[in-house]
Amino acid sequence: MSMVLTAVILMAVFGAVLGAVIGIFARYFRVESDARVELVTELLPNANCGGCGKAGCADFAKAVVAGELPPGGCPVSSRETVSAIARALGIEAGEVESKVAVVLCSGDDASTREKVLYNGVNDCVSASLVAGGPKNCAYGCLGFSSCARACPFGAIEMVNSLAVVHSELCVGCGKCVDVCPRHLIKLVPANAEVNVYCSSPAKGVEKKAYCASGCIGCRKCGKAAEGKFVFNGFCASVDYNAAELPGSDVVEKSNCPSGCLRTRQGHLEKEYAERDGVTK
C-alpha cells in the first residue's frame, strides 16, 4: 500500500514540476506566429519549388502576409488559389506574368553529330567538364538530363538526348535554369508561342558542319516580323522584351531554312517524329 502511495505522490510531484517547466517555457520562449501565415501556407500548393524566389512556400506566405509580394507571385497556384489567398488577407491578388521554361536548342541525336564517346558520370555539369561535352556544338544541349532531374513537376522530357519542355506542366519555377551548365533554358512569357531553338552564336557555316537544325543567321525571321527578333552573332532570338511577341504565323511566313524557328507545339511534334523515325 505504501509503495502505491509513494508512486502516486512521486508521479504527482514529477508531473507538477514538469508542467511548471513547460509552462515557463511556453510563457517566456514563445515564438510569435501569425495565424495568417499558416492560413496562406495551407492554401499554397506546398511544392516548395522556389519559383517565387523564396526558399519555400512558408517563406512565400510570410512575404505575402508582410506585403512584400502579391499572392499572384506564386507561379504554381491557379487563379482560384491566388484569389482565395487575396480574399483571406483582404488584399489585391496582383497580376504576375506567368512564365514557362524553354530549352533553346534543337540539337538532338538526329540532327547533331557526336564528336567523341563520353565515359563518365551521367550528369550535365560533369560531362561539360570532360572535353567540353560529347556533342560537337559547344553551346548546345548536352543531353544528360540534369534539368529533367531538377524539375519538381516532371515537365522536362529527354527526347533523343535533347531536353524538351512540356509547357502545360511547366510552372516557370526556374529550377532547371540554374542547373543547365550551357545556360540554354530561358523563362519566357507563357504566351511566347514561337521560339528560335538554337543558342549558338557560332558562324552558320561552322554550325552546318555538325548540326542540321542550327540557326544560320539568315535573318529571314527578322524580315518576316520586323522588330520582333534580336540577333546575337549568327543566332536569332525572339525579342521577349518587345511589346508584341511574334505569332505562330511567323514560322510559315519566314520559312526558316534550318528549321529552328518553331512553335512550342511544333518543336515537340518534330522531336517526337525524329525520335520515332530513328527508332524505326
Added chain:
Amino acid sequence: MSETEKTISMPDANALLVSVSPHIHDKTGITEIMLKVMIALTPGLVAGIYYFGWRALWVTLSCMGGCVLAEALWCLLVKKPVWRTLKDCSALVTGMLLGMNLSAGVPLWICLIGSFIAIWIAKQFFGGLGHNPFNPALVARVALLLAFPGIMTTWVPTRFMNEENFSYTFEFFSPEDLEKGLAKKSFDGITCSTPLSIVSTMEKIPGKGHLAADRTSRQDNVQMWTCFIYGDKPGCLGETSGIALILGGLLLLYWRLINWRIPIFYIGTVVVLTGIIRYFAPGYTPSPMFHVFTGGLLLGAIFMATDMVTSPMTSMGCVVFGIGCGVITSCIRIFGNYPEGVSFAILLMNSLVPLIDRFCAKRPFGYVKARRKEEKKSC
C-alpha cells in the same frame, strides 16, 4: 607525301573516348577481389569437409547456390540486370561465409532461408553491394540463431570422434568434470556440445569453479592443442580449423585485401581481456588461447569483421573497430548467456562504422594540430 607516310594509320577522330583523368586503372576489379576472398576461405572449408565429411560441402554449396538464387530473383523482381549483378561474385562469397558459419548437420532448407535473409534483407533492402551496413552472412546467421535456436545450436561431432576418444577434445576440463559426465553426457554419436557451450553452462565461481582446474595452460597437453589448432572439435563447419583460417588470413594480407589492424586488434583485445580476467579470477573463464581457438573468433576476426563493405575505411578506425569487437566478444563470452559472441560483436560494431570513420579520419595533409586547437578556442 611519300609512300611511307600514306600507310601510316592515324587514330579515328570520330571514335575517340573521353573521360576524366586518370586514364589508366589498377585493373583489380570487384570480381577479382571476391574470387580471391573465396580462395582464401577455401582452406577453412577444406578443413571443414575433412572433419565433418561431405555433408559440410553440401551445406556450403547450398548456401552459395541459395545466395546466387536469391540475388538473381531479386534482380528479376526489381528489373536490374541479373548477370551484371551476379558477375561480381559477392553473392558467392556471402553464401560461402554463411555456409561456413553453420553446423555441418543443419537441414538444407535452413541454408536456403539463411541465403534469402542474407541477400534480400541484409543486402538488397539496403541498396545492394556497398550499401549494406551489416555483414549479410552474419545477419543471416544471427537471424537463424534466433529463429531456430534448436537447430542452430545442435552440433555434430567430427568424423574422428567416438565415445572413447571424445574426452580428449575436452581435456581442458578437470577429470572430475568428465567423470561427472558433464561433458560426456552431451555426446551421443549424433550431436554434441562445443567447447564454448560447455563452458557457458558451467558454474562460474572465481577461484573455485570447475574451470579453475582447466588444463589448457599445461604445455604437455599436446593432443588437446593439436586437435584445437587443426580443428578436430565440434562447431560451425568453417570455424574449427585455426591453422587453415590463419593460412587464409595470410593470403588475404598478402593480397592486401584486408587491413591487418582489424584481426590483430580484435584477437589481441580478446587475449588481453580474457587474460586479465583469467589472472585475477581463474575460475571465471578459460585461458586466452582457449578463447582464440574455439568458437568463431578466428573466422570472425579474419573474414567477417574485415568485410570491406562493413568495416571502417580509415586505419585508426580499423583499430577502434577491432578493439570494440574484442571487448564485446569477451564480455559476451565471459559474462553473457550466449556461449558465443563473435557474430553479435561484429554486428554491433558494424552499426558504429560510420561514426568510427567520421571520428577517425586522418588529418588532411597540411592541417596542423595547433590550428585545431585554435578552432576549438574560437568556438
Added chain:
Amino acid sequence: MSFGKFKVFSFSGGIHPRFDGKNLAASEAVKPAPLLEKYVLYLSQNVGKMPKLIVKTGDEVKKGQLVAGADGFVSANLHAPTSGKIGAVKNIPGANGTLTPALEIIADGKDEWGELLPALDWRTADPKVLLERVRACGIVGMGGAAFPSHVKLSPPPEKKIDTLIINGAECEPYLCADHRLMLENPEKVLIGTAICGRILGVKNMLIGVESNKKDAIAKLNEKAAEYGIKVVKLRVRYPQGAEKQLIYALTGRKVPAGGLPMETGCVVQNAGSAAAIADAVCEGKPLIERITTVSGEAVAHPGNYLVRIGTPVAKLIEWAGGEKCKTGKIVLGGPMMGFALHSPEVALSKNSSGVLLFPLKGICQYTSAGCLRCGKCVKVCPMNLIPSILASAVESGKYDLAAQNHIADCMECGSCAYVCPAERPLVQHIRRGKAELRKNKGK
C-alpha cells in the same frame, strides 16, 4: 634530416602501377621535330590571366617574336614558334574541349630568328635582371600546371625562402621527357637550377629524381657539386612530383592546407622549366619548344621529340609512325592527370609533357557501380582525404558535406580512381563538387 647515400625520400599514400609504361620511350633519344607549315598557338597557356594579343591576322612575325604580352603579374609572354605570317585568330576547342582563343601561324619555311635578347652571364648578372629575363621569355611550369615561373621566383619579401627544389621526379607513368632532358642535357638543368638559386638568393638547392632514373641521377651527379646542387633520390611513387608531396619528401615540411609552397620556405620548379630558364638566360631564347614524349601501347614507335609549342598532336602521332592498333583514347599530358583529347587536331602547349595513345581494347572505362567502401582510396590518397565520401556526397548533391570533408584540398591526382575496384569516376565527382561549390560561393 640527413641526406644519406641510400636513403630514399617519400610521402604517405600514393600508388605505383604494376606497369608504368616508362620503358616504352625511356631509352629513345630526343629527336628534333621537322618544321611544319602551320602552328596553332592557344593564347591561354598559363595559369592566371591570359596574355594580350599584340599581333593581328596578316602580320609577319619572326621566330621567337612576342605575339602576346603578359597581362598583369600572373601571366606569361607568348612567342612565335617559327617565322611566318599570322593566320586566323579565332576561338577553337582547346585541350579540355572548351572554346579558347587561338592564333594560327603559317610558316614561311625560313625559320628565321627575330632579334634575340642579349645573352647574360648568369654568374655575374644582377638577380633582378635574371628574373626579368625569365619573365620576358614566357617561362611557365612545364610539368603540367603551367604556373608562370617568374611569379614563383619572386616571393614577397616577408617570406624567407631557404630551399629551392627542382622537380625531376616525373612520377607520371609513361612520360619520360624530363628523364631524357636530364640525361641528355644535365648541364642545362643544373645551370637553370643555379640561376633560380641566384634569383632567390638560396644556397640549398635540391634536385629530386625518382630512383628509377638511375642514369639521369648519375649524369646529374657528375657536375652537380660544381654548382652546389644536391641530387636526391626519391621513392618511385606517384604523385611524388606533386609540389606539396615533393616538399614534404625532401624537407619534411608540410605546406599548410590552402597555402602556397613558399610558406614553408621552399620554391619548386620543374626540371624542364629550369632548362628553359638556362636557355633564356644564356642564349636569350624564349620558350618556344619543349621535349614531349609520344608513347602508349597503341603508338607504333614511342619516342621523345623536341617539338615547337603549337604543333598539332596529329603531327606528333604521325612522326611516331601512327597507331599500331585501334586507338581508343588520346591523352595529352600524363595518364594520371592529363586530358583525354576530343580530336588529334589539338595543339601542344607549354605544359604538354606527353601525348599518349591507348588501345581501344582493354581501355579503362568508368562505371556507375556503387562504392564498395573498401577503403583503398583512403589508403592511397596523398592528401589524407576520404575520396569515397567526397564522391558520394557530391553524387547525392550534398556539397556542404563535401566541403566539410575538405574537398578543396584534393589535388585531383587520380590515385583514388586508379585503385577503385568499382571503377568509379571519383575524380570527376570531386571536380564537379568543386565546380558546384565555386558556383554557390559566387552567388
